[in-house]
Amino acid sequence: MKKLINDPDNVISDALQGIAAAHPDRIKVDHENRIIYRTDGPREGKVGLVSGGGSGHEPLHGGFVGVGMLDAACAGEMFTSPVPDQMMAATKAVDGGVGVLHIVKNYTGDVLNFEMAAELAEAEAGTEVRSVVTDDDVAVQDSLFTAGRRGVGVTVLLEKIVGAAAEDGATLDECFNLATRVNEQGATMGMALTSCTVPAAGKPTFELADDEMEIGIGIHGEPGRETKKLAPAKDIAAMLTEPVVSDLGLAEGDTVIAMMNGMGGTPLIELYVMYNEVAALLDAAGIKVERNLVGNYITSLEMAGCSLTLLKVDDEMLRHWDAPVNTPGLRWGV
Amino acid sequence: MKKLINDPDNVISDALQGIAAAHPDRIKVDHENRIIYRTDGPREGKVGLVSGGGSGHEPLHGGFVGVGMLDAACAGEMFTSPVPDQMMAATKAVDGGVGVLHIVKNYTGDVLNFEMAAELAEAEAGTEVRSVVTDDDVAVQDSLFTAGRRGVGVTVLLEKIVGAAAEDGATLDECFNLATRVNEQGATMGMALTSCTVPAAGKPTFELADDEMEIGIGIHGEPGRETKKLAPAKDIAAMLTEPVVSDLGLAEGDTVIAMMNGMGGTPLIELYVMYNEVAALLDAAGIKVERNLVGNYITSLEMAGCSLTLLKVDDEMLRHWDAPVNTPGLRWGV
Amino acid sequence: MAALSAFQAWMSDFAEVIGQNAEHLTDLDRAIGDGDHGSNMTRGTSKTAALAEAEEFDNSAAYLKKVGMTLVSNVGGASGPLFGTFFLRLGGALGDAEDIDAATFGKALHAGVGGVLARGKAEVGDKTMFDAWSPALEAYDAAVTDGGDLQAALQAAVDGAKQGRDATVDLVARKGRASYLGERSKGHQDPGATSTVLLLESALRTLA
Amino acid sequence: MAALSAFQAWMSDFAEVIGQNAEHLTDLDRAIGDGDHGSNMTRGTSKTAALAEAEEFDNSAAYLKKVGMTLVSNVGGASGPLFGTFFLRLGGALGDAEDIDAATFGKALHAGVGGVLARGKAEVGDKTMFDAWSPALEAYDAAVTDGGDLQAALQAAVDGAKQGRDATVDLVARKGRASYLGERSKGHQDPGATSTVLLLESALRTLA
């Protein structure tokens, strides 16, 4: 295992120290509880936005704390949900008196821990908490009898859009409804060329031959739904685009935000090659990409691979998308 | 070789298509000449800034084209200097009547090709061209009898700072002098955990054992000055920081811009671990980090590793640093 | 038997066993999950094992609730709230009972497993730890009905849990991370069911 | 000999040889450079080889200048301007000479190598292509002084270039990318010196 770390056990606390050192203008870190806060919160009358999850997905979530996005992000162990104590502390700290929205990616661990935190925060501090659970990964067959789809790329877009709404004075209900709508109108599909190595485990989570790739991966280094022979970017783009488009029922004339996301070890030049193929497919289908992101936004440590997220947008979402944001991981308009 | 590409021969043209598709609001691409231009140039009376170099370093240089930074970037083959035809075309296109500054990284290939281009542009179009050659890599011993140090990380900071000055109406001489000062006051040291694979070559440029790292690498997948046993982040940080600090003669009370740059395959969480160690070392030495960048800015395809750049700054440089910039790779204030 | 010290012995034994099996649990989780079950559990049990030395507890209920909260606060992932809730409910049901016998512990076990069910909402056959808990509880009850003592009942629970754990191998996961793999989750043993067996074996060694 | 067609044969032969040796050149460059010398050269020579078919040329000078510009415009890297300048100057020096003999070509060769020197500013011993060009030129001159014809002179140049190329192995690079490696550049043959030998061998096959 080759990593720029000191000790597998200290990666997260060391990184949080680094984040605190790098961005004191925008964020502050509660190192004991491993929570990243924006420096200027809480604001009376503003809905607080709390997210969090396992570490190893940087910039998600800590890199999205700041004006126009999250108020707090809880950092769990590598690929492991944070614990309720963290979410509770964050929830109380960002409460501006009008409630707090939890943005939770749909993994059993995250859901259960956020659930306990919400119960405890309401019981202990009377904070009104609502939770939106993102479940946009079309690689996973949804059914009443399963844990459902995973929360992946849409989480980034949701944090931006709902973050802008909250900044703008939306109520907790409005934030929740908008978040729900974003989650419903967004979908993601991912793939990997290589596995990643969790520092504490010391070896790759799965093995892939030199001519193989995994299709339908999540963001925790878990194997995907299918191992396939390596294919040209054009074919991979089709394998990602088609299920997303069909899941969302996108049709000619629809407008979307597209995110071509790198898994952490993919060079930007390859993400642009992939974006080009995806853009061509969408163009051919008459689907208009209104805005896009190309880069590493929700990653799996050093995994090589990418995911495509499409979000069907309306004017309200676009307005919130374009609103100023100032976080370490996403910034414009300010 | 595992890459998200169609054909090793088409990586660059495919990526340029993707860049054009992703950022039509800010840049336009001359696909024949492989030049990325900002959409709103040239501006009469504004010094034109042209850079370029081998591809595989994204976002450098194409990702730094836009308001407040470059006017044009020429994309060479992978890790290979562009050819004079490209620089000539770019130079003529961005000429606002008051001259063009070439920003050239010090590699024989880049220097020779930009040199031919400047000769031809002056002869053919009468465009006044000055060139600044960045040579900030302290891993390379400088001497009158060598090709000198490589141009690496400082190039990013220079493009931002001189880009702001040009936007602000600085003359060609002023731009050249500022650029020279930035180059003189900046230094970089890099290291790699893994080699990268040039698509056309199909195999890693160098081999490293599982417990080895390269210290003193450049950005072209070339082997470094020294192969060492893998070490903790803290020790690696010292190996990068000390030569940079001593090269610049930084002393207590000095202020710098610091860039902890990823080589393409390094996860952000590791860059923050590294930044933390570097920040601690600088802090202990009484050197104040006024601004910083942590992320992938000048890369070597999918190489895992990082480089540290320090730039000793004065108020003028800081003012230009803080000025608005709107490029695909760097954005703030707008 | 003095319940509090027995429960403390349980937790100390369990911490040791988890330490020894951490890599195995992580390997199981790597196959169909995210390769952290061993480290998740270790993070929790190293803390729960230390509780007895750091603090005085009035009774078993207080101790076990603290164990539960400690697991919740340190394990994270799916297993943290599940094992945590198990102990919270277990402690709640024991109240200030000083001695434990098959019947008292059985009642508490029902409460604890009920907690796992309420939190995780898994059914038998979903390929989760509940596949070990559920047959363990049934076997425990059957042993008690047959007049078995705590030793016999816990032995039955261990056997039931093992059968349940082994049965997870052939199942397609329908809950937890493994469910994302669909058919590919078949052929692998569930990590959480495996640690459940370890917990019950440890109870058999220390409580009976 | 009709110079123009000979030069065209030279370029077509050279393109073939570069194609065959591309991987070897790239391997050499991978050891002490950036692993692209083979593809750089191929990119250029595949274009220069096609020139003769696409266009009519008035004379050798026009053709060779076009070859130079084509290399400059397509090779990139260090070798593009260097080989490009070589041909630009070679052509410039030939003027509209219809026949080439040892003396004519020697004069042009001096101009070409002078171009490599003026562009690259390398000295003998810097471990660059100039380490092949310089002894080649000396040997060529010596052969002409000894009364040798074009064949003999080119044969001498090839031998000189080979010696120079082989000598690069033990040198520490002081120019080009390899210089970044310092002492580590020792023990490897310079890629550009290697392609220079190929170019002269090709000249011997086609011009004499």
Ligand SMILES: Nc1ncnc2c1ncn2[C@@H]1O[C@H](COP(=O)(O)OP(=O)(O)O)[C@@H](O)[C@H]1O
């Ligand atoms: N809904 C559920 N009900 C019961 N047990 C579950 C449920 N979801 C997951 N589990 C258990 O949790 C185990 C995984 O725990 P762990 O690896 O520590 O957490 P995570 O899956 O969050 O990484 C699984 O092996 C399974 O036994």
Ligand SMILES: Nc1ncnc2c1ncn2[C@@H]1O[C@H](COP(=O)(O)OP(=O)(O)O)[C@@H](O)[C@H]1O
């Ligand atoms: N200053 C110089 N003068 C002469 N030849 C040089 C000089 N610098 C480099 N070279 C030659 O260029 C060769 C490398 O060419 P190539 O790999 O195509 O370009 P790059 O180094 O830009 O990747 C070297 O092997 C060397 O022979």
Ligand SMILES: [Mg+2]
């Ligand atoms: Mg986990």
Ligand SMILES: [Mg+2]
């Ligand atoms: Mg090159």
Ligand SMILES: [Mg+2]
């Ligand atoms: Mg797990």
Ligand SMILES: [Mg+2]
């Ligand atoms: Mg080269």
